[in-house]
Every structure is written in structure tokens, then in C-alpha cells.
Amino acid sequence: MxxxxxxxxxxxxxxxxxxxxxxxxxxxxxxxxxxxxxxxxxxxxxxxxxxxxxxxxxxxxxxxxxxxxxxxxxxxxxxxxxxxxxxxxxxxxxxxxxxxxxxxxxxxxxxxxxxxxxxxxxxxxxxxxxxxxxxxxxxxxxxxxxxxxxxxxxxxxxxxxxxxxxxxxxxxxxxxxxxxxxxxxxxxxxxxxxxxxxxxxxxxxxxxxxxxxxxxxxxxxxxxxxxxxxxxxxxxxxxxxxxxxxxxxxxxxxxxxxxxxxxxxxxxxxxxxxxILTEQGFGAVQGAGGFVNLAVQGNYEILHRTAVYAPATTTGDDKYTLAMRMMNFPNGGELLPKESIPRKLASYRTFNVDLKAAFDNFDSLFDAIAGYDDAFASMIKGLEEDPYGPRVKVRDEFIQHLGQRLTLVTDYELPITTSSERFLFSIDVTNQQAIANAVKKFMEADPDAHLRTLDGHQVWEIMEPEDDFEDLEIGIVEFDPLAPAEPEVVDEAPASGISQASAVCVADGKLMVASHMDFLRKVLQDKPTEETLAGAGDFNEVDAAMRQLLQGAVCARCFIRSDEAYRPTYELLRQGAMPRSKTLLGRVLNRMLTPPEDEDEGILRKQKIDGRTLPSFEVVRRYFSPGGTVVRSDEDGWFVVGAMLSKRQGQARAGSIPSASTSKIR
Incomplete structure (x- = not known):
């Protein structure tokens, strides 16, 4: 969060x-x-x-x-x-x-x-x-x-x-x-x-x-x-x-x-x-600072350490006040990928969060953003009592049965398009049947949700509502005979028998929400150990390095194959399609780079950097290597360590990782 x-x-x-x-x-x-x-x-x-x-x-x-x-x-x-x-x-x-x-x-x-x-x-x-x-x-x-x-x-x-x-x-x-x-x-x-x-x-x-x-x-x-x-x-x-x-x-x-x-x-x-954030207690975050090093001992391309200083603002049982109390990320657990996580992934992120505390303290922030009192309570009441709604007692039937571990994995499909990226978000559950019942109520109240069976699992497929009329687009193409050929931008999903709808499923002790049905299928399928992320050599190499860099229990672990994670953004840059990107990174960049006047009017920004001269991604892939990040919750904030490993010294890395002495959990 x-x-x-x-x-x-x-x-x-x-x-x-x-x-x-x-x-x-x-x-x-x-x-x-x-x-x-x-x-x-x-x-x-x-x-x-x-x-x-x-x-x-x-x-x-x-x-x-x-x-x-x-x-x-x-x-x-x-x-x-x-x-x-x-x-x-x-x-x-x-x-x-x-x-x-x-x-x-x-x-x-x-x-x-x-x-x-x-x-x-x-x-x-x-x-x-x-x-x-x-x-x-x-x-x-x-x-x-x-x-x-x-x-x-x-x-x-x-x-x-x-x-x-x-x-x-x-x-x-x-x-x-x-x-x-x-x-x-x-x-x-x-x-x-x-x-x-x-x-x-x-x-x-x-x-x-x-x-x-x-x-x-x-x-x-x-x-x-x-x-x-x-x-x-x-x-x-x-x-x-x-x-x-x-x-x-x-x-x-x-x-x-x-x-x-x-x-x-x-x-x-x-x-x-x-x-709003200041008034909701987030002013407790008084500062963040860090160290950055490059080419460390031939082991790391980049090594960074970041400390977030957020001391307690109360003397009671809660460290913080109002919505800031949602920021509760307990240390603990190995946080290793479960057997369902496939080997072929671009990134893997998992962290602990007290979801019950997050839910119980979200109301004041929701009300402040909505602009009136009891906005959150009214929404929850509607979910529980509206005869046309799901009629779910959100706290008792849903939140109460969620665990504290959240996981986000991402990947992509070829050819690269503005919607090629896939992601899946999962939450551990303590009572799978109770969560399945609550999800069923939510989905049955959604006219765009349809129950399917996928590899023996019940899956709710959520189709995007279609417009009554298709937009008619008439464009004028600028022709420059001296400009390099620009790759074709494909906005539509490739024709196939696989639905591109999002999906929700409760299985294997987790609530899973996937951006695409085919990505959920990949996670649900049984797979041998060598086909899981936990069995991948690069993942284990990064995991071992991060455990030496920050020893002891942590609240979050992340793994990224930078070549795979950055490829969609790279290809869209080549295509001149970054402003239309729907990738997680693309959305962040577009938000940052869109001029305020265009954002207010909903105008699509123009790509300022000419990516047509970029070589094929296969030419530059060798420059990218895997990396990881770990986060520890401390009494007065959080501590983050991140690194990108060097491909050249992978075999010599063991036993020579620069680290302070074993850290105690504060």
C-alpha cells in the first residue's frame, strides 16, 4: 500500500x-x-x-x-x-x-x-x-x-x-x-x-x-x-x-x-x-532517504537502501491515528512463491498486510475523499441491504476470512500490444468456503459476471460492457519518406479461442483476481516443480542475495526479471504507443508525463521520445538482469533494500555479498 x-x-x-x-x-x-x-x-x-x-x-x-x-x-x-x-x-x-x-x-x-x-x-x-x-x-x-x-x-x-x-x-x-x-x-x-x-x-x-x-x-x-x-x-x-x-x-x-x-x-x-492525507494521519511519514551504489564488487549492477521514518504519533495501542492505521505490514513468514506460481513470469511481489486493520480504518479516508460524513458506511450498508445488490455482510462474511498475505504477479503475451500485460492478484484466505460464498453473492449481483468451469475450478468471468455503437475513427496519417518504418500498433487482442475477460476464482486457499482468463488458467494448472517460480534458478539466486543483504524477518519480498518486465514498455515505445499503454508501468509513466491541462480535458498525451530508432529488444535484452527488493517493518517506519544482480558474476556471488552484520528486527 x-x-x-x-x-x-x-x-x-x-x-x-x-x-x-x-x-x-x-x-x-x-x-x-x-x-x-x-x-x-x-x-x-x-x-x-x-x-x-x-x-x-x-x-x-x-x-x-x-x-x-x-x-x-x-x-x-x-x-x-x-x-x-x-x-x-x-x-x-x-x-x-x-x-x-x-x-x-x-x-x-x-x-x-x-x-x-x-x-x-x-x-x-x-x-x-x-x-x-x-x-x-x-x-x-x-x-x-x-x-x-x-x-x-x-x-x-x-x-x-x-x-x-x-x-x-x-x-x-x-x-x-x-x-x-x-x-x-x-x-x-x-x-x-x-x-x-x-x-x-x-x-x-x-x-x-x-x-x-x-x-x-x-x-x-x-x-x-x-x-x-x-x-x-x-x-x-x-x-x-x-x-x-x-x-x-x-x-x-x-x-x-x-x-x-x-x-x-x-x-x-x-x-x-x-x-486530505495530512489530516488523515499520513503526516506521520516525516522523511525518506537512501543510499545508492553502482557496480558493487562485481555482484550488483545497482544496490540501493532506503529508510522511511514514520515514528509513532500516539501512546496507545495504535501507533498512528485515523487512516494511517491502515499501514500495518507485519514481518514474518518465508514469503516464498507457492507451488501454483508458474516459472514463466516477469515479476513477483508478495507482502504481509493486516487487512482487517486496513478495512476498519479506511472509512475516514474514504469519507474525506468523498467529501461527506458516513460515505463509507453508506456504501457498506448498500452492499449489505440493497435488495438489488450482493447483500453481503462485508466485515463478517468477507474481510473476517481473509489472511494477511497478498501476492501480485505479472507477465505478458506476444505480440506486444497496449493490453499485452497480464497480472494476477491473490490473497490468502483462512476460510475458503466462506470466501467462495461471499464472492458468489458479489458476482451474482454483477450482470457482466458469468460462472465458468476452468480445469475443475469454478471461475467467475467478468466481461467488459460493450458500447451500443462502435466509434468511427477517421485519421490522417502523416507521411515522411525519410523516417524509419514504424512498427504497427495493435490495439485489439489477438484472435483466439481464449477469452481476454478478467476473472475471479477461490481455489488452493487463495482468492485470485486475474486481468485475463488465460493467465488465471496458467496459475491454476498443475505443474512440476521445475516449472514453478520456486524452482527457477534466477529466482533462487536473487532470493539468496536479498536474504543476505537484509537478514531476518521481513514484510515484503519482490523479484523481477527486468528484461521481461520492461519489454512491453520498450516495444510500445518503439511503436510510438506508450501514451495508450495499459501496462502497470505505462500507466504510471503516462500519469507523470501528461500535462495538467491535457489531463483535465482527458486528452491523450503525445509521445515525446522517438522510439522508432530503437533496435529489436533481442539486441538489448542481454543488458538487463534479474533483481529483487525486500522490506522490513521497524518500530519507527520501514527499511527497504533493492538490487539488480550482475549477469557476469553470478557464479562468484555466493559468500561475497556486502552486508552489515545480522540485523535485529526492531
Whole structure:
């Protein structure tokens, strides 16, 4: 179960995430930098009001490790060159906010930084959030001065006015930059160099406060923020002697407020989910932070650790209040795939959750979203008493008989279409007959549900309601004789005798809901051990690695074959059909990339990246390897470890996995 705060931002608001994504793509061509001792740590210069923070410790080391990974090799593959070039152009557009605000590109820093590069977003009460950047330029002061000259040319061309103001003996170079929105306002871009640190901000106030933090332990800094301290401490404890190459931290609700401040005049449509979640107790999640490493000991392509800090907010039996009490994920159990899970899968995710607690505490959140009291109670009453409804006592006849283990598996069928992905969601049950009876009542009240028999099991097939009239589509095709041939996009399911309807079944001690009847059939069929996921070599290799990386009981385990999981998205990108994707990943990406004005009008977004130049997936498949994630519930939040294994060192991995000492369950 996840908390999601959706906030639309300008390109400047996406700087924190996009900057380091671009850095990753550019690492393959980074110049080698001298490994010098860092000057002042970036987090000690950041304000205590920093709501988002990211830091690269050593550009040279990160570049070298990136080039050793399979993904780094993929970026350099000649077959990928046209696509990578287009991707870089798109990301540079997303990073236009950095250039608009400070007159520099992130790539400009690559030849200047000799140590840590830090980037933060600072929330300022009653004002727009500020961006802060720190660059360790130890031994590269000449290069830093050259960069400042380049920035001056850029901002002067934009009719910015310059002034140099001393503060505590440090020269502040301040540019007043006309706003590109032509609203009559100007923006600041402030730079200074002190103790071999190049610092920049779009706020003079923030720059002045940063100067005060040099060597002053009494000044409020990010290092003194408890959620930051706790997340960094936990990641450090779990990673042992492995120093992070990239660190990050976010105060989720504070960051959302900061982002909103960047567009104060923008009218928000619909519900204020940030306010709703805060009022429903989810503000207990005070911070999340993590460590990232690449090419670890030849065993891992990527290794990341994430701590979520959410201490108890009450002193009673419940840790949290209102709907936040749903977030109860008990540790325990081996969480291995059951014998019904087939070997051929793209991904497998399983976790423990207290479903009874989730049901009992969902009402206040449902009511808040609905906008009136007793909305959830009225819905449940309707299910129980409506003569035309299922007439199921939801708590007693259904929820009461559910277990606490949930599993989600995904796969796909060829040829790749916008609806090729299959998924199946299952819940362990404690009383199979009681659940079957409740499901029967629910299905019999649905006119689109039909009872079928599948391999000896009773299955409810749910057909999508059809429109009375088919849509008539008349399109105009643009013809470009010089453009590469674009693969045909197939939206319809392939003609076959297998129904593509969704299905519900109670069998083998589980309630199963599948996106497609044929996928449910695959799960229900008897299969020898070697045809189950539990018998697959790659699954067991990943599982063994994850058990060493995070020892002890956990609440969730995930396994992914990245080549299989990403193939539908890759093929749809080649086809130019990503905006119409119905895959789980595709839906998330489309949600993120659709402009707010188009989303409000229900307009299908245009695919911005040209995927027609991508090679066949079989050409790039070798660059993708299996990976996994494990999650542990702690007294004050959750801890997550994830890794993508290296294909090249699979045989040498046993016994050499970097890990802290055995962790106790807190």
C-alpha cells in the first residue's frame, strides 16, 4: 500500500529528480576527476528547511562504476545512440529550469566538481521555495571562475543586471534576471565561492544564510533535522563499510508544499489530496532517504537502501491515528512463491498486510475523499441491504476470512500490444468456503459476471460492457519518406479461442483476481516443480542475495526479471504507443508525463521520445538482469533494500555479498 501525493510542477520543480537522471546518462562521457578530499559537506550547508536533497559524493567514481554496469554499456551501444541522443535532448528540456534560474547546465559542473555535488529544495514560509546548489571545487578554482564567466555571458544575454555585494568578507555575485513569463517580476541568481566551495541559489536570503553555516555548528542545518538523521543513520548502519555514491532525502509533505509554492497562482482542480492525507494521519511519514551504489564488487549492477521514518504519533495501542492505521505490514513468514506460481513470469511481489486493520480504518479516508460524513458506511450498508445488490455482510462474511498475505504477479503475451500485460492478484484466505460464498453473492449481483468451469475450478468471468455503437475513427496519417518504418500498433487482442475477460476464482486457499482468463488458467494448472517460480534458478539466486543483504524477518519480498518486465514498455515505445499503454508501468509513466491541462480535458498525451530508432529488444535484452527488493517493518517506519544482480558474476556471488552484520528486527 503506497501513499501518493500528485503535484503538477514547472520544469524548475522537477530539477531535483531530473538533474541526477541526466547526470546518470552523461556519466559515460564524464572526464576523470582528481579524487580529492571534500571541502564542506553539502548537508551541513543546507537549511533545516530543506525538503528535498540529493548528493553525489564523487563524480569520477560514480562515472567509473556506471561505465562498468550493464546499463552503462547499454547507453554506449551504437545501436542505442540515436535514442540516447534524443533522450538527452528531452531531459535537457526538462532541465531548462536550472538554466532559467542559474544560467548553467548540469553538464557545466562536470568539469568543475572535484568532490561532492549537492542539490536541495528549501521551503520558505510565505514565499517561493528556493533551489540551492553546492559544488566542491577543491583544486579547481580556475575552472570554477571560468564557469562563473560563462554564466555571466548567459545571464547578460538575457538582459540580467549584475551587482557584487560583500557579505562577511565574501563577495556575492547577484544577478537580477527578467522573468521569462513577462509578468514584470525578476528572479535572482546568486553565486559565491568560499573555502573552495562553489555555491549557488535563486535566493539572496538563502545564499546569505548559507554563508553563516560555514564552520558554525549552532546554525540550523539539514544535518540537525531528525528525519534526515534517522534515515541516514539507518542506511549507514545497514550498509556497513560500503560508502554511498549517491545519497538522497525527501520530506514528502514538505516537498509537496515547496513545489506548490512555485506556482502560487495556479488553480488546483479537484480534491486537495495533500491536505486530505495530512489530516488523515499520513503526516506521520516525516522523511525518506537512501543510499545508492553502482557496480558493487562485481555482484550488483545497482544496490540501493532506503529508510522511511514514520515514528509513532500516539501512546496507545495504535501507533498512528485515523487512516494511517491502515499501514500495518507485519514481518514474518518465508514469503516464498507457492507451488501454483508458474516459472514463466516477469515479476513477483508478495507482502504481509493486516487487512482487517486496513478495512476498519479506511472509512475516514474514504469519507474525506468523498467529501461527506458516513460515505463509507453508506456504501457498506448498500452492499449489505440493497435488495438489488450482493447483500453481503462485508466485515463478517468477507474481510473476517481473509489472511494477511497478498501476492501480485505479472507477465505478458506476444505480440506486444497496449493490453499485452497480464497480472494476477491473490490473497490468502483462512476460510475458503466462506470466501467462495461471499464472492458468489458479489458476482451474482454483477450482470457482466458469468460462472465458468476452468480445469475443475469454478471461475467467475467478468466481461467488459460493450458500447451500443462502435466509434468511427477517421485519421490522417502523416507521411515522411525519410523516417524509419514504424512498427504497427495493435490495439485489439489477438484472435483466439481464449477469452481476454478478467476473472475471479477461490481455489488452493487463495482468492485470485486475474486481468485475463488465460493467465488465471496458467496459475491454476498443475505443474512440476521445475516449472514453478520456486524452482527457477534466477529466482533462487536473487532470493539468496536479498536474504543476505537484509537478514531476518521481513514484510515484503519482490523479484523481477527486468528484461521481461520492461519489454512491453520498450516495444510500445518503439511503436510510438506508450501514451495508450495499459501496462502497470505505462500507466504510471503516462500519469507523470501528461500535462495538467491535457489531463483535465482527458486528452491523450503525445509521445515525446522517438522510439522508432530503437533496435529489436533481442539486441538489448542481454543488458538487463534479474533483481529483487525486500522490506522490513521497524518500530519507527520501514527499511527497504533493492538490487539488480550482475549477469557476469553470478557464479562468484555466493559468500561475497556486502552486508552489515545480522540485523535485529526492531
Amino acid at each position: 503506497a501513499i501518493t501525493t500528485s503535484t503538477r510542477t514547472s520544469s524548475y520543480a522537477t530539477t531535483l529528480a531530473a538533474a541526477f537522471l541526466l547526470a546518470t546518462l552523461l556519466l559515460a562521457i564524464l572526464p576523470q576527476a582528481a579524487q580529492l578530499e571534500a571541502a564542506v559537506p553539502a548537508d551541513s550547508l543546507m537549511s533545516a528547511n530543506t525538503r528535498g536533497f540529493a548528493s553525489i559524493a564523487d563524480m569520477a567514481k560514480l562515472a567509473d562504476n556506471w561505465n562498468q554496469t550493464q546499463l552503462g554499456q547499454l547507453v554506449k551501444d551504437e545501436a542505442m545512440k540515436p535514442f540516447v541522443q534524443d533522450m538527452k535532448r528531452q531531459l535537457q528540456r526538462q532541465l531548462s529550469g536550472v538554466k532559467d534560474k542559474l544560467g548553467l547546465e548540469l553538464s557545466d559542473l562536470m568539469g568543475v566538481a572535484s568532490g561532492e555535488v549537492g542539490l536541495g529544495m528549501v521551503e520558505r514560509s510565505g514565499k517561493r521555495a528556493s533551489m540551492v546548489m553546492t559544488v566542491d571545487v577543491t583544486g579547481r578554482l580556475a575552472e570554477a571562475e571560468e564557469l562563473l564567466e560563462k554564466i555571466e555571458v548567459e545571464l547578460t544575454n538575457r538582459k540580467a543586471t549584475k551587482q557584487i555585494t560583500p557579505h562577511d568578507g565574501i563577495a556575492l555575485t547577484i544577478y537580477n534576471v527578467p522573468n521569462s513569463r513577462r509578468d514584470g517580476k525578476t528572479r535572482e541568481a546568486v553565486f559565491f565561492i568560499h573555502q573552495e566551495m562553489l555555491c549557488a541559489s535563486d535566493s539572496k536570503t538563502e545564499a546569505v544564510e548559507m554563508i553563516a553555516r560555514f564552520g558554525n555548528a549552532d546554525t540550523n542545518t539539514l544535518t540537525e533535522v531528525v528525519p534526515y538523521q534517522q534515515t541516514m543513520r539507518r542506511c549507514s548502519q545497514e550498509s556497513g563499510n560500503l560508502s554511498p555514491e549517491l545519497r538522497w532525502f525527501i520530506d514528502p509533505f514538505g516537498y509537496a508544499r515547496a513545489v506548490r509554492s512555485l506556482n502560487p497562482g495556479r488553480k488546483r482542480m479537484g480534491k486537495d489530496y495533500l491536505k
